[in-house]
Amino acid sequence: MSEHAHDRIRAVVWNDDALELLDQRLLPAVERRLRLGTAAGVAQAIRDMVVRGAPAIGIAAAYGVVLAARARFAEAPAGWRARIGADLDLLAAARPTAVNLSWAVARMRATIERAPEGDPCPRLLAEANAILAEDIAANRRMGALGAALIEAGGSVLTHCNAGSLATGGFGTALGVIRTAHAAGRIDAVYAGETRPWLQGARLTAWELVRDGIPVTLLADGAAAYLLCQGRVRWVIVGADRIAANGDTANKIGTYGLAVLARQHGVGFMVVAPVSTIDMSLADGAGIPIEERPAAEVLDLAGARVAAAGAGAWNPAFDVTPAALIDAIVTERGVVHAPDAAGMAALLAG
Numbered sequence: 001m002s003e004h005a006h007d008r009i010r011a012v013v014w015n016d017d018a019l020e021l022l023d024q025r026l027l028p029a030v031e032r033r034l035r036l037g038t039a040a041g042v043a044q045a046i047r048d049m050v051v052r053g054a055p056a057i058g059i060a061a062a063y064g065v066v067l068a069a070r071a072r073f074a075e076a077p078a079g080w081r082a083r084i085g086a087d088l089d090l091l092a093a094a095r096p097t098a099v100n101l102s103w104a105v106a107r108m109r110a111t112i113e114r115a116p117e118g119d120p121c122p123r124l125l126a127e128a129n130a131i132l133a134e135d136i137a138a139n140r141r142m143g144a145l146g147a148a149l150i151e152a153g154g155s156v157l158t159h160c161n162a163g164s165l166a167t168g169g170f171g172t173a174l175g176v177i178r179t180a181h182a183a184g185r186i187d188a189v190y191a192g193e194t195r196p197w198l199q200g201a202r203l204t205a206w207e208l209v210r211d212g213i214p215v216t217l218l219a220d221g222a223a224a225y226l227l228c229q230g231r232v233r234w235v236i237v238g239a240d241r242i243a244a245n246g247d248t249a250n251k252i253g254t255y256g257l258a259v260l261a262r263q264h265g266v267g268f269m270v271v272a273p274v275s276t277i278d279m280s281l282a283d284g285a286g287i288p289i290e291e292r293p294a295a296e297v298l299d300l301a302g303a304r305v306a307a308a309g310a311g312a313w314n315p316a317f318d319v320t321p322a323a324l325i326d327a328i329v330t331e332r333g334v335v336h337a338p339d340a341a342g343m344a345a346l347l348a349g
């Protein structure tokens with residue numbers, strides 16, 4: 001695929017010995033990068049959703065480990081290993097649901113354990129760069145595999161943002177949509193606004209408009225009425241954690257879309273790299289669901305819109321049972337009608 005706007009969207013960039021994060025809290029109105037020089041700063045940026053999206057936060061944390069190693073090695077060239085554990089734990093704990101975060105920190109921890117004496121930073125930077133490059137390659141592979149499932153002439157609905165901003169680049173769900181659109185298989189893309197953080201309205205719409213892909217936003221509550229009209233062929237979403245049986249945690253509202261899709265004969269596709277699969281969990285019941293501040297629901301654009309005195313419940317994710325998923329697309333292949341056997345076969349392949 002030739003150079004497109006999405007090739008230039010980078011949520012996470014290592015630049016001149018610091019980590020630069022595109023501040024996604026400000027998009028689409030303001031494009032501003034934050035430069036971070038400490039692991040604690042990266043952990044805070046993940047908590048504050050400066051960077052968000054399962055693969056993207058894992059990649060950011062991997063570079064956070066590089067920053068930690070630089071500081072710890074400078075403090076104690078002989079004793080840095082004993083000190084860096086707290087930094088890795090801080091990064092891994094920044095958000096609970098996306099398993100890519102703990103997966104990336106574990107991979108960096110293993111690199112530390114293998115590292116010989118001396119400055120570990122070059123080796124750790126190479127590992128973080130590899131995690132980034134592998135993610136982009138995986139997204140392009142998943143784009144091809146997922147687009148092949150889409151028959152020409154249909155419209156698709158996506159939820160939240162699973163694009164370049166949520167990954168190393170190109171996106172998971174948006175990678176499939178970009179690839180299918182380039183192949184002429186998609187007539188229209190519908191995107192749910194994705195209350196309360198508005199990843200759809202602010203981030204997915206921004207990405208697709210920059211790509212020249214027609215995108216139509218809808219209120220989350222309009223999805224049922226859209227699907228009942230028979231114009232949408234697939235609902236295509238990303239994921240934050242997939243259990244061993246295929247149960248999938250994703251942005252709040254995803255489960256409802258899966259129920260609606262099944263009700264209206266619409267395909268439901270989850271697109272995620274294998275770094276999102278948590279085989280330690282037999283099913284989705286064990287997936288930790290992040291609850292975020294009530295103010296994200298009570299406020300809009302920083303102003304209180306809810307009636308004074310009202311409380312709010314703000315789970316950031318829900319879990320879609322595997323039985324409602326028609327296909328899980330990974331870079332290793334597609335699991336149709338996912339179940340424990342299909343997921344195990346995918347990872348064994």
Ligand SMILES: CSC[C@H]1O[C@H](OP(=O)(O)O)[C@H](O)[C@@H]1O
Nearest residue numbers: 052053054160162166238250251
């Ligand atoms: C490509 S995974 C993106 C995934 O992460 C989002 O959550 P958040 O914006 O809170 O990090 C959402 O669940 C997306 O599907």
